[in-house]
Amino acid sequence: MMANEAVTYVCEMGLASVYMDHLLFGLDDIASIILNRVLKSTLPTVGAAICVSHTCRDNFILRAHMLPSIVHVIPNAVHTSKFIPDLSRQKMNRREQKLLWEEMVERERLHDRVEFLGYVPHSSVPILEAASAGLFVISTNVGGVSEVLPPETIHHADPNVDSLVESLSCAISGKIDSTDLFEFHRRVSQMYSWQRVAGETVMVYDKMIARPRLSLSQRLVRYKTVRHLAGFVVWYACWALHCICCFLCGIVATTAFD
Structure with a gap:
């Protein structure tokens, strides 16, 4: 107003x-x-x-x-320099990552500065930042989402439970190599640079x-x-x-x- x-x-x-x-x-x-x-x-x-x-x-x-x-x-726009694919994390499971993070917080005495969020709702995960970090994006095809990313970097699901489950299953069973991860980052950098x-x-x-x-x-x-x-x-x-x-x-x- x-x-x-x-x-x-x-x-x-x-x-x-x-x-x-x-x-x-x-x-x-x-x-x-x-x-x-x-x-x-x-x-x-x-x-x-x-x-x-x-x-x-x-x-x-x-x-x-x-x-x-x-x-x-x-x-x-998005600061793509802050969201770069990290291949080292692809080889560890979530429990191993959490143990390493907790040890780091304990070692550096960062209890009052670091908070482990755990599960984050999908509405709080930005699409552009996720794609720039090399993550394959699944989103419901509503509003202007279809204009955000190229078709090869995002999978559109219908806004219902069955379609979302099917899309997630396809993404989990599929394998994306490292070249694809950095290709996602490169394309987002070109499309959503602050200079442009x-x-x-x-x-x-x-x-x-x-x-x-x-x-x-x-x-x-x-x-x-x-x-x-x-x-x-x-x-x-x-x-x-x-x-x-x-x-x-x-x-x-x-x-x-x-």
Whole structure:
């Protein structure tokens, strides 16, 4: 909500604004309906938007009634240098690894700094980091997951128990050699490098800076396209904010001259 409020303020200040959306929301539940109404009311004056996938982009355009030409797709990035396949761990079972870790913690006296999590829920395991570390990824084929990794590095299962069990069984019975592990790491490094993501983001901001800013009348016209009570409230709030800013600027100017 703070981002939506900030969009209104930056327009009044004559600044360019770029909205970033990372999540998929529905269209029929109460919470989504309220949020979508807020997006439609506050984003008519935004200069551009960035989504993390094409599925997220289509969802955002539908929810916020944005022009497709100003909504860009820039994926997330990952520090691949911190997630590199470790072949030495492939030869030990989980119990041997745990004993070595516990001995290391005991030897270095790290009890207050190291915590053994044990089982980690699947929702807490990032897909990109797992693939970069050389792990074969299994995920349900929902949302924009199919756009995240190439088909040879991820197996998509249907969102039901039987399909997940079958996919896990296939992955456990299959053998992946070391070249495949480092190939996963190499491909993730190329697709999700911070240099690439930062460069594409800077290009969007540069285009925004080069565009002329919207005047008060242009902003009011855009807010007027938001129908029903929400459009009237936002239109009035924009006009009131402009009057307050002009009043404050007048006070500051008078004080400076005095």
